[in-house]
Amino acid sequence: MNKHKLEALILTVGAIFMAFLMVNLNSQASTSRDQGVDWSKFQGNSGTFGYSTDKFVFSQAGGFYGGTNIPQTTYASQVKSAQQAGKRVHTYLWDGVGGNMTNAKAMMAYYLPRIRTPKGSIVALDYEDGASNSVTANTNVILAQFKLIKAYGYTPMLYSGKAYLNAHVNVSAIVKAYGSCLWLAEYPDYLVRTSPDYNWFPSMDGVAIFQFTSMYKAGGLDGNVDLTGITKSGYTTASKAKAQANINRAHKQAxxxxxxxxxxxxxxxxxxxxxxxxxxxxxxxxxxxxxxxxxxxxxxxxxxxxxxxxxxxxxxxxxxxxxxxxxxxxxxxxxxxxxxxQPVSHMYYTVKSGDSWWTIAQRNGLSMTTLASQNGKSIYNTIYPGQRLVVR
Structure with a gap:
C-alpha cells in the first residue's frame, strides 16, 4: 500500500470514528431537537415565550419548600396561555424533600390532583437543592415519586445538573427503571444562545432534555432541546392511549x-x-x-x-x-x-384555601392516612375549601 493510499485510509477511518463519536454524543438529539422554554412565577401570569419555532413549555405548579407545599399562583394561567399558543405544555415541581419519604409522598398527594396538563404529559421533579447525606434515601424518594407520577397517568422526569445528581443520587438506578428520563442543565456561558452547543452536552445515560442556556434571549430565559421526543408525551394519539393503558395497568396491579x-x-x-x-x-x-x-x-x-x-x-x-x-x-x-x-362523636375542621391533607393532619396530630380514612377518602382524593373534615 503506497503512502498516499495509507494516508487516505487513515483519514477515512478517522472521519468514520469522528462521525461515530458525534452520533454517540448526539444520539439522543437525533429523534426530535424540538426546542422550548420553562416558566416559574418569574415569567408572569402568561409566561414569556422564546421564539415562534418553540414547540413546548414547562410550567412550575409549585413545590415543597421549607417543610411545606407552596403552589405557584401563575401555574393555571401559564398553562392556559401556552395551550392557546399551540404549545405542548408540561409541568414541573420544586422537589425540596431531600431524602424524606413522608414529605415526598405528601408532596405527590398534594400536587398530582392539581396537575392541569394532559394525562401522559411530563411531570418533572426539580431536584437541585436540599438533598440528604444518604444517596440511597434520596434515590428511593425519587423512585417512589416517579412511581406515583406514573400511576397517576403522567410521564415522570428528573431535572438537575449533572454534578449535583452524581453527588447525591444513584442516577443509574433511576435510568434503569425509567429509561431516558433526565432533564439536565449545562451552560457554556451566559451569553444569549438560541441553539444548543453540543460540545457542552452533559454526557450521561438517560438524558432526554438538554437545558443549554439560561439566556435564551436578551433578558434571560431558559432554553431547552428535546432529544428523544419525550415532550410529545400526552400530545399524540399513541401517547394518550399508552398513558391510559399505564393507568389501567397500575390500578389493576394495585x-x-x-x-x-x-x-x-x-x-x-x-x-x-x-x-x-x-x-x-x-x-x-x-x-x-x-x-x-x-x-x-x-x-x-x-x-x-x-x-x-x-x-x-x-x-x-x-x-x-x-x-x-x-x-x-x-x-x-x-x-x-x-x-x-360503637358510636363516637367527632370534632370537625373546615378546609381553607392552601390546606392539604398534610397540613391538616400535622395540625391535628394525625397521619395523612388516618385523616383521610376517617373521612372515607384516600390521600389521593382532592379536598376543597369549605369542605368539612373529621379531625377527632
Missing part, C-alpha cells in the same frame, strides 16, 4: 377484590347479616378505600377501614354521630364473629 360478610347490624336495620360486600383494597398498606354499599337504590354507607382480617364500616347514626360496624373477612379467622359498632 387493587384486589375481597369479599366480606356483614356480621352485625345496628338496631335500625341498616346492615343485614349474610349480605356480602366487595371491597377493593391495596395490599401494600391496607389503608382505607372508598366503597359503596347499596340497599336497593339507597346508599347505606360509603367508607370502610381495613384492619388486618376486619373491615370497619362507617355509617351516620340518626343523632348525627358516626358509628362503626365490624365486618369479617370471608374465611378469615374471625369470620362470623359478632362485634357491635
Amino acid at each position: 387493587a384486589k377484590k375481597a369479599t366480606f360478610k356483614v356480621v352485625k347490624y345496628n338496631q335500625r336495620g341498616v346492615f343485614y347479616p349474610n349480605r356480602t360486600l366487595a371491597v377493593r383494597y391495596t395490599d401494600s398498606d391496607k389503608v382505607s378505600q372508598v366503597a359503596t354499599y347499596y340497599k336497593g337504590e339507597h346508599v347505606i354507607y360509603n367508607a370502610v377501614i381495613i384492619e388486618h382480617d376486619y373491615v370497619w364500616a362507617r355509617y351516620t347514626r340518626s343523632n348525627g354521630l358516626y358509628g362503626f360496624i365490624k365486618l369479617g373477612v370471608t374465611n378469615g379467622h374471625d369470620y362470623g364473629k359478632r362485634v357491635i359498632g
